[in-house]
C-alpha cells in the first residue's frame with residue numbers, strides 16, 4: 619500500500635514542473651534503424667522543436683527512438699519506466715526518468731502530464747495504453763485529449779473491426795470512432811497535438 623502511494627507521490631513530484639508534453643507510444647521491439655524507428659525519432663524531434671516535452675515508457679524500440687528525437691530536437695526527454703521480470707532499464711536518451719512497479723500508477727502519469735497521445739504500431743502494451751486513453755476520453759474523464767494513430771496500413775484493420783463489429787454490436791457508438799485520428803503524416807500528427815486545446819494535466823489540483 620505504501621509502495622503504491624509512494625509511486626504516485628514520486629511521479630507527481632518528478633513531473634510537476636514539466637510544462638506541456640506529449641506522450642509517444644509504440645512497440646518495444648521496433649528495430650533501430652527501421653522505418654518505424656526513424657518515424658518515432660522524427661516525431662520526438664518535431665515535438666521537441668515545438669517546445670513541448672516528449673514522454674515515453676522509457677524502454678527500447680519506439681520509446682527509445684522518440685526519446686532520442688527529443689534530445690536531438692533540444693527538448694525535454696522523459697521516460698516513465700516499468701519494472702519488468704526481464705529488466706531492460708531506461709533507455710540512454712531519457713533525461714528525466716521515473717521508474718514504476720505498477721502499470722496503473724505509471725498510466726496515470728502519462729495521461730495527467732501529457733496533452734495527447736501519439737501511437738505508433740505496437741503490441742499488447744501499446745494497445746493497452748491506447749484503449750485506456752480512449753476509455754478516459756469516451757467517458758469524459760479526460761477532455762480535449764487528441765489520440766493520433768500513425769501508420770494507416772497497421773491500424774486500418776483494427777479501425778475496420780471497431781466500425782464493422784464493435785459499432786454494429788452496439789458496444790460503442792459511431793461518434794466514438796471519431797475519438798481516434800489516423801495518419802501517415804507525422805508532421806500532421808504532431809500539429810494536431812501541439813495545437814490541442816488542453817494545456818497540461820487533467821486533474822485540477824495535485
Ligand SMILES: C/C(=C\CNc1ncnc2c1ncn2[C@@H]1O[C@H](COP(=O)(O)O)[C@@H](O)[C@H]1O)CO
Nearest residue numbers: 643644645646647675677706740741742743744
Ligand atoms: C519487450 C522488451 C522490453 C520491454 N521493456 C519495456 N520498457 C518500458 N515500457 C514497456 C516495455 N515493454 C512494454 N512497455 C510498455 O508498453 C508499450 C510497448 O508495448 P508493446 O507490447 O511492445 O507494444 C510501451 O509504450 C510501454 O509503455 C524487449 O524487447
